Amino acid sequence: MCGIIGCIGYENPTNILLDALKRLEYRGYDSAGIALKNEKEIQIIKSLGKISDLEKKISEKMIINCSLGIGHTRWATHGEPSEINAHPHRVGKITLVHNGIIENASFLKEKLEKKGVLFQSNTDTEVIAALINDYYKGNMEEALQKTIKDIKGSYALAIINDDEADKLYALRCESPLILGVSDGEFFVTSDMGAIISKTNKYVLLGENEIVTLTRNGFSITKDGKKVERSVEVSELSDVDASLCGYEHYMMKEIMEEPVLVHNLIQKYKDNMDLLPDLDQYDMIHIVGCGSAYYAGMIGKNFFEEDGKRVEIDVASEYRYRNVIYDNNTLVILISQSGETADTIAAMRKAIKNKVDTLAIVNVDDSTIARECKYKILTEAGREVAVATTKAFLLQVLILSFLSYKINPDKDYLKDLKKLSQNLKVLLDKSGFYKKLADAIYHQEDVFFIGRRVDYAISLEGSLKLKEVSYIHSDAYQAGELKHGTISLIQKGTVVFAIVTDQATKDKTISNLEEVISRGAVPIYVGTDDCSYENKIIIPKINTKLQPILVVPALQMIAYYVAYKRGCNIDKPKNLAKSVTVE
Ligand code: F6R
Numbered sequence: 001m002c003g004i005i006g007c008i009g010y011e012n013p014t015n016i017l018l019d020a021l022k023r024l025e026y027r028g029y030d031s032a033g034i035a036l037k038n039e040k041e042i043q044i045i046k047s048l049g050k051i052s053d054l055e056k057k058i059s060e061k062m063i064i065n066c067s068l069g070i071g072h073t074r075w076a077t078h079g080e081p082s083e084i085n086a087h088p089h090r091v092g093k094i095t096l097v098h099n100g101i102i103e104n105a106s107f108l109k110e111k112l113e114k115k116g117v118l119f120q121s122n123t124d125t126e127v128i129a130a131l132i133n134d135y136y137k138g139n140m141e142e143a144l145q146k147t148i149k150d151i152k153g154s155y156a157l158a159i160i161n162d163d164e165a166d167k168l169y170a171l172r173c174e175s176p177l178i179l180g181v182s183d184g185e186f187f188v189t190s191d192m193g194a195i196i197s198k199t200n201k202y203v204l205l206g207e208n209e210i211v212t213l214t215r216n217g218f219s220i221t222k223d224g225k226k227v228e229r230s231v232e233v234s235e236l237s238d239v240d241a242s243l244c245g246y247e248h249y250m251m252k253e254i255m256e257e258p259v260l261v262h263n264l265i266q267k268y269k270d271n272m273d274l275l276p277d278l279d280q281y282d283m284i285h286i287v288g289c290g291s292a293y294y295a296g297m298i299g300k301n302f303f304e305e306d307g308k309r310v311e312i313d314v315a316s317e318y319r320y321r322n323v324i325y326d327n328n329t330l331v332i333l334i335s336q337s338g339e340t341a342d343t344i345a346a347m348r349k350a351i352k353n354k355v356d357t358l359a360i361v362n363v364d365d366s367t368i369a370r371e372c373k374y375k376i377l378t379e380a381g382r383e384v385a386v387a388t389t390k391a392f393l394l395q396v397l398i399l400s401f402l403s404y405k406i407n408p409d410k411d412y413l414k415d416l417k418k419l420s421q422n423l424k425v426l427l428d429k430s431g432f433y434k435k436l437a438d439a440i441y442h443q444e445d446v447f448f449i450g451r452r453v454d455y456a457i458s459l460e461g462s463l464k465l466k467e468v469s470y471i472h473s474d475a476y477q478a479g480e481l482k483h484g485t486i487s488l489i490q491k492g493t494v495v496f497a498i499v500t501d502q503a504t505k506d507k508t509i510s511n512l513e514e515v516i517s518r519g520a521v522p523i524y525v526g527t528d529d530c531s532y533e534n535k536i537i538i539p540k541i542n543t544k545l546q547p548i549l550v551v552p553a554l555q556m557i558a559y560y561v562a563y564k565r566g567c568n569i570d571k572p573k574n575l576a577k578s579v580t581v582e
């Protein structure tokens with residue numbers, strides 16, 4: 001969320017700023033901007049949307065000759081996402097970028113307005129710029145010290161002053177900001193990964209220390225007194241910079257989920273008409289492989305509840321089956337990569353049979369994205385870990401949007417608003433998942449049971465666990481267990497029971513009791529509290545959103561089990577990210 005970059009040196013910083021902003025993209029943002037400064041002028045370029053939009057805008061402009069600049073990716077807090085609210089903000093002689101939230105912004109704004117300041121944006125950031133400008137009477141440090149005394153909240157700031165084309169100021173309180181040191185080039189950034197291609201030397205900044213950077217060096221002061229800080233060397237390499245401090249992409253990608261879910265909701269919540277209307281079709285076929293197929297199974301549950309006829313199959317079967325197409329059939333192809341050979345073959349079979357096709361796909365411009373009649377992008381960004389996490393979740397979110405479109409219900413929209421926050425809260429409990437993983441990592445067999453949508457979730461939870469940890473794991477329809485598999489249950493066998501489906505929860509609990517009485521160790525994952533010792537209680541939310549809160553908990557457990565077993569988490573053996581052969 002929000003990223004800062006500032007740079008002063010000898011070359012024009014535009015490309016450095018853009019490169020850093022791209023590296024900060026993973027934090028999530030809705031707009032971005034840069035400010036460039038030389039002796040005569042300041043140039044500010046901002047854009048709503050992607051860094052690529054900002055890049056395009058920059059490429060269309062005459063860029064001033066300069067060697068000082070600041071840049072920012074914004075995640076809206078005060079004021080909606082818009083170009084006006086995007087950073088940098090400029091008031092009088094002061095231009096700055098900001099991360100964090102100023103809690104007393106409205107109080108300060110009122111005071112400044114009484115003094116005649118006119119504000120352009122709805123942001124708390126512009127208030128800081130106005131405050132510094134108000135205090136600035138020729139001495140920047142003094143103005144910053146006074147500002148620090150007035151503002152309450154969290155902030156990291158990179159600041160340019162019109163009067164000083166050779167100085168960049170920065171300070172922080174509760175929000176991260178690092179000073180990067182190179183030969184004749186100095187940086188401030190919220191994330192070392194943003195500047196690692198330029199330098200691995202950095203200085204940590206203390207709270208409310210004011211740092212002044214010139215192209216010849218830097219100085220730090222606090223309350224007017226000089227502060228000495230040593231230069232440290234980061235062990236981050238440019239290659240793993242995009243890991244952003246995580247040990248594995250799988251965890252980084254799980255942690256991106258709340259922001260990505262939020263972004264997709266923002267895009268569609270008031271614009272469901274951007275999505276195709278499935279109600280016009282008499283029959284829906286859903287096709288995919290592996291996790292994409294399981295996402296489809298969740299979707300099948302949604303659509304059937306909406307009264308639609310749905311068939312689902314794995315692509316490697318569908319392509320060879322004698323599929324009977326009704327005239328009015330839609331085939332939904334789900335794929336992260338958009339290049340899975342079997343899914344492509346299934347798509348081409350549908351096209352050959354002259355039925356409509358819809359791609360739910362992550363990689364734009366992939367074969368599936370190009371050849372389907374309709375496409376909906378999951379917008380998960382690049383997924384590096386072989387085991388899918390974030391892309392899966394966004395596939396399910398899109399399926400839930402499509403289901404809402406068939407059968408709108410206002411509770412859904414209400415719950416949609418809290419989905420990303422609920423997800424974040426769940427993911428914040430990493431210590432809890434780790435403890436659970438510690439208790440089961442030595443198992444040889446693990447089972448997952450559930451009914452209806454909970455069975456689909458079980459399949460994904462089981463796949464995630466087995467593919468990254470190499471523990472044998474299987475998922476069963478809870479009612480099917482007693483028709484054979486129950487013979488495998490013995491003392492100590494771990495059984496996850498997924499219990500979110502209100503219509504079948506009591507039945508699944510009965511099935512869980514059956515395995516407990518044969519020695520199984522239960523792990524309950526459900527929306528109602530229970531007396532089982534091992535339990536993950538998931539907040540109850542609209543049924544069409546519920547799986548989005550359950551699967552990430554299972555992803556976390558799979559990750560920590562694999563971690564504990566010393567597995568190659570991001571690249572499990574025998575697996576490839578994109579399966580382009582049959
Ligand atoms: C499991 C996983 C795979 C993919 C499957 C389909 O974690 O990633 O099961 O879901 O290989 O790949 P895509 O979605 O690229 O078609």
